[in-house]
Amino acid sequence: MSRLIERLLIPTDASDGALSGARHGIALASRTGADVHVLSVVEVGHGPSEYDDDLLSSLEAQADEAVDAVAELARAHDEKLEVTTAVRRGVPFQSIREYANRREIDVIAMGTKGRTGIDRILLGSVTENVLRTARTPVLAVPPNADAPALEDVAFERFLLPTDGSDGAEIAAEWGIALADRLGSTVHALSALDPSPFSALGEEDEVPEALEHRGEAAVASVRERASEVGVDATGSIESGSPTDVVLASAADRDVDLIVMGTHGRTGVGQWFLGSVTENVVRQADVPVFCVPVSAESP
Template structure:
């Protein structure tokens, strides 16, 4: 899959009535590419102390997904509602596979009500292991729709190609502008100068600008120096970015090289949604978790 232009299905995990902001983003994305949404609630039986408690939880979940599906349909998007039981992150990934979901959209806090819920939790596990892009929307900092400015961080590596393609495709679908950013961190490598790093960063930005031009999307770029996640967040505020589209692999090529560092920090701290894009689907390399 090359980007949003070939998206047919968006999976929206949710577990509460007030967790609708991710749904709003999913519905808007689905409308733009004539896709459908699948709204999923997973009841974790391992947290239940009785059959009655589990039955009540399943009943509440049915109500949540039914209301969410109706909300999507009212917006003109086809919607399916599902309730599953099991370990939430595993079931989300399994249902994504079963339904051939092209994107997963989810909020980054849940029942525990903590703004750091994404860290070490369901959302983090889904981001780490999903073979398809995951849109995380921090509840309490939902950003705005429709997207008008799409921030695309890049390091110029081949591993980042899918994220760049997705960033441009999101901008094309929303008639938005692309803002490409490459960050030069102070070099810790012997014999490597900051000037070399800047040359590579400028080339990376030019590659994104070229992609945008070929897609007929307006774009601008910048190279900054500093700590990568801080520069991404700062650039997003400076440009009025509505969404960040970034990869989960870095120049090192190590699997999930950025998760636990740059991408995780951006997800935690961003006031706008973050779409994390894996290098490739797990089915193509046999190593998806």
């Protein structure tokens, strides 16, 4: 049987934020049978380097230590894991994206916060740039989502926001496939945001149309989950999409939010790339972000 995830990439700079991402990435790789790639990027621009050779050598030595630490953590957790390490020079998010493309990476797991200052290798903004440009899903892990030990990393309860768009549909496919593999439960969520219609003077009719669309989107996710034996519930809630997703995640004590990076556009929009970015910035749990260009799992 083919593996759900064959190759998982963990970018690191040895910061606490990056290590939080690494722990979740290792746990996910171990439980899905994926090979682990660990990458550290020494940041240099397109032009002449701002660093002299001695400083670059020192930064590369730190990067080597960073990838070795994650590799040792992975092997100590699961001796069956195949681990590959690499250090690159370049613009961090571009180097991460290029490595992922060349190595046919299936999932990128990274922290949302990294180092700051002159010795930075990985920044929070790097994660956002990877989210905007990656062709594969990105597991974005906030620092406060860290677990005391790898064994404590949980993937038991998933939240799947949906609006029925292509972006939400591919995200739901990934969420259900992961839940099936990991023995997780899922909760499908549709947010009703009537604010775009307030200027149209159709406060009564438009929310009803939104509700019907939300019901259909949630029902679709639940039906697909049921087909593969995944326990799924669903709800429709009113309010700002970002606020609704964050509140539902907290109320339901979920371990993972799975959502697309792009959804509906136009006057009926509720689920946009900006919503995903806002959720990633504010969530207390990891967010598994799926681009519409991602292949089905």
